[in-house]
Amino acid sequence: MTTFFGAIADDLTGATDLAGLLARSGVPVSLRMGVPPQAPKNTAALEIIALKCRTAPVEDAVAQTRAALEWLRRAGAQRFFWKYCSTFDSTKKGNIGPVAEALMRDLGTEQTTYCPAFPENGRSIFMGNLFVGEQPLAESPMKDHPLTPMRDSNLMRLLATQVTGRVGLANRLTVAKGAEALHARLSSLAAEGVAHVILDAVADEDLHVIAQACANMVLTTGGSAVAMPLPGLWRDQGLITATPPAAAARFEDGPAIVLSGSCSSMTNRQVADFLQAGHPAYRLDPVELNRNGAGAAQAWLARQDPGVTPLIYATAEADQVRIAQDELGRDRAGEVVEQALAACAVAARDAGTRRFVIAGGETSGAVAKGLGIDRLNIGQEIAPGVPWCFAESAGMHIAITLKSGNFGAPTFFKDALRVLGND
Ligand SMILES: Nc1ncnc2c1ncn2[C@@H]1O[C@H](COP(=O)(O)OP(=O)(O)O)[C@@H](O)[C@H]1O
């Protein structure tokens, strides 16, 4: 099938989030890890390329996204989407703005839109200000994010330092009037030379208005939710067709494992819930891993009953994370944990595990890389923005879910096993 929609995501969990929401339309979605080295072949109507460029140097992020754009254009894509975090994770320099401007230049378009709203997960935008639940972004836990601390809630100000073009707003009062009014507002902003338009949205209805108004724009940007209604609209217009999920959306049923490297407050609750349910668990200590490697964890794993899903986790509260980081440095502490979880995933696969539940964005990248995954097909959603995915790993068909730290209910790990399997 020829590709119609090409999306570029700045991280892997963000890409599966987008894929899960697009898949709700019934239109096949394909997700590639990185820009494929080979020319497009067997592409889906909706193609997503997952990059790892959220915190990369700006020039690096721009080069990666331009290469992804080129591949998607060669696949036939006619509409493009730049996916970043629903909490607008970025710094004064980028990478959201510079990448958007580079994509605009390559596509020859003078205006794009920005909408990280994700109402189902509590992200809303009003008068250009981003809220996480009832808290302004800058008062939410995102203010202390280790890499991209968000200390301003105003998206116009945040974006203005990242772009060279003018920034404007189409506010909720306009969006509430419907697609025609929003379209007219975008046109009048374009006439004034406003290249970057923040779009307010507080509820899913707003996202539908935005999709209608923007469905013909060559490039739009945002979180996953604003793209969600687009495939349905294009299908109704006859631009794409829905076909049953690809045959690759299958896995060989088998044992499951939960691997958690996220230290977000939600993941801490999810680990506690799973421990309370009595699952066998092994806690990784970064200092110990740095000294002796992951051998003890793998030996423990080899002794487990494959019928009872084990949990291996480094998830810890902030004070424990600080102790490990003080001892090893932030990067080394993260690296030893990621390497250990990736090694455990490979050992589990080789011992017959076929369902993998992974918590954490960086963790997911490391595990997927360790398992040698280069393409994911999208299956059932477990929680908003967290689908099961199907992939090939060392010639085996596996199922894997990659959970962003903040997403999912406290029962997420049990929910994942229930959605796919008999647990
Ligand atoms: N106990 C710990 N001490 C220090 N760093 C840790 C610990 N546990 C996990 N980490 C690291 O913290 C980072 C968590 O990031 P990530 O996996 O992206 O989760 P999230 O999606 O919640 O941000 C990873 O690099 C992981 O290896």
Ligand SMILES: O=C(O)[C@@H](O)C(=O)COP(=O)(O)O
């Ligand atoms: O938009 C979102 O919130 C997510 O899709 C996302 O990008 C999550 O990033 P991590 O929290 O780093 O996994």
